[in-house]
Amino acid sequence: MAESLALDLARIQFGFTISFHIIFPAITIGLASYLVVLEGLWLYTRRTLYRDLYHFWSKIFAVNFGMGVVSGLVMAYQFGTNWSFFSEFAGGVTGPLLAYEVLTAFFLEAGFLGVMLFGWNRVGPGLHFFSTVVVAVGTLISTFWILASNSWMQTPQGFEIIDGRVVPTDWLAVIFNPSFPYRLAHMSVAAFLATALFVGASAAWHLLRGRDQPAIRTMFSMAMWMMVVVAPVQVLIGDLHGLNTLKHQPAKVAAMEGHWGGETAPGEGLPLLLFGWPDMAEETTHLAVGVPRLGSLILTHSWDGTIPGLKEFPARDRPNATVVFWSFRVMVGLGLLMLLLGALSLLQRWRGRLYRSRGLLRFALAMGPAGLVAILAGWYTTEIGRQPWVVYGLMRTSEAVSPHATGTLALSLGLFVVVYLFVFGAGVAYMLRLVRKGPVNDEGREEGDGGPGHQRHAMRPLSAVRETFDDDGRV
Secondary structure, eight states: OOHHHHHHHHHHHHHHHHHHHHHHHHHHHHHHHHHHHHHHOOOOOOOHHHHHHHHHHHHHHHHHHHHHHHHHHHHHHHHTTTOOHHHHHHHHHHHHHHHHHHHIHHHHHHHHHHHHHHHTTTHHHHHHHHHHHHHHHHHHHHHHHHHHHHHHHSSOSSSSEEETTTOOOOOSHHHTOOHHHHHHHHHHHHHHHHHHHHHHHHHHHHHTOOOOOOOHHHHHHHHHHHHHHHHHHHHHHHHHHHHHHHHHHHHHHHHHTTSSOOOOOSSOOOOOOOOOOEEEETTTTEEEEOOOOOOHHHSSSSSSOOOOGGGGOOOGGOOOOHHHHHHHHHHHHHHHHHHHHHHHHHHHHHTTTTTTTTHHHHHHHHHHTTHHHHHHHHHHHHHHHHHHETTTTTHHHHHHHOOHHHHHHHHHHHHHHHHHHHHHHHHHHHHHHHHHHHHOOTTTTTTTTTTOOOOOOOOOTTTOOOOOTTTTOOO
């Protein structure tokens, strides 16, 4: 009993810390690419609103980047403290992959981040734009290596087990494991969607308060175009990812669908359960409400296809269907709302009311955190659905945890909660303060003024407070 509780506490602690780490890099990935677009448009058009939006969102990017780095360091240390047996078993694969992420991505980002944030008035336009592009590419390279490591834990290949440890035999097979391409695409697009929703909600907040300015309109328009284009792409990627998961992790898909097996007669196909309550003890889904045959159509692309039910797997090898069933539906439900938001924005754009429809603006504002919530729900579905394995089919989670006492884990978890809520709560509050301030309106400045290579008064890159000066010029 004590060992089981210690395992649960270790899992909760890792889940708590990595949940924070997922949020900030997701916004960082999307904002980095958004900044590339904004600076590219400024260089091409010389319209000051693109420059002002760049300055505004670069401050928020810097806050997210800092919090992402801090949360990532804590998460990495937990591999050695709470999951030492996992590190000993699989460190031959996961260790080098994480090291490649640091060498190829983190150093790249850190090397050019200073030029991007502080070099606007100190380097030429070409070098500054190159620095912004490099930072954006670095965030995507980081995503590549992190997803390669995690995907290998889902669908391991390219290795041998020698003396109880994983030894890589084919690094290309390790990196490009069966689930990696789908998970990389799914996560990257999710980061872009989450950022678009964040940007759109920020613009909607200002528009609802009467701040109808060209820069604010541009923010909202660009965000809504992203929803129109990228949300349907994510649906397609999700479908391909689901088929891949069904092939390699059928128990996870059965848990996602609340499918136990034997519920339908041969030839009837599988219903798509909209609601229900999977009961792990009684091996059934209570209060199930579904659409006949739609499950077969989505999961197998056939009218009467079937998938293995949870009863076909030993009880000790089944994931927690109750949690996975609902986390999956949260992700899908929010995805459908994203599609709806994009469709409504197209309708209001066609009507000429994109910036005046208060219903659309309120919807966009409410959807601001939806992308991050969907990412977390998708991550819970993926990771809890992999259980009871930490490396699927090779090592159980119970075999990977360090032998810490329950009291020690409870104390450390409590400290993590307090410190994280204080530190990252302050960071999020500061970021929202920046959002509330909004972009500085400099439309009156000459079009060529204030860009890279032009001398002007440099603003503090993280400042959300107006600077005032006395008669002597002192702050």
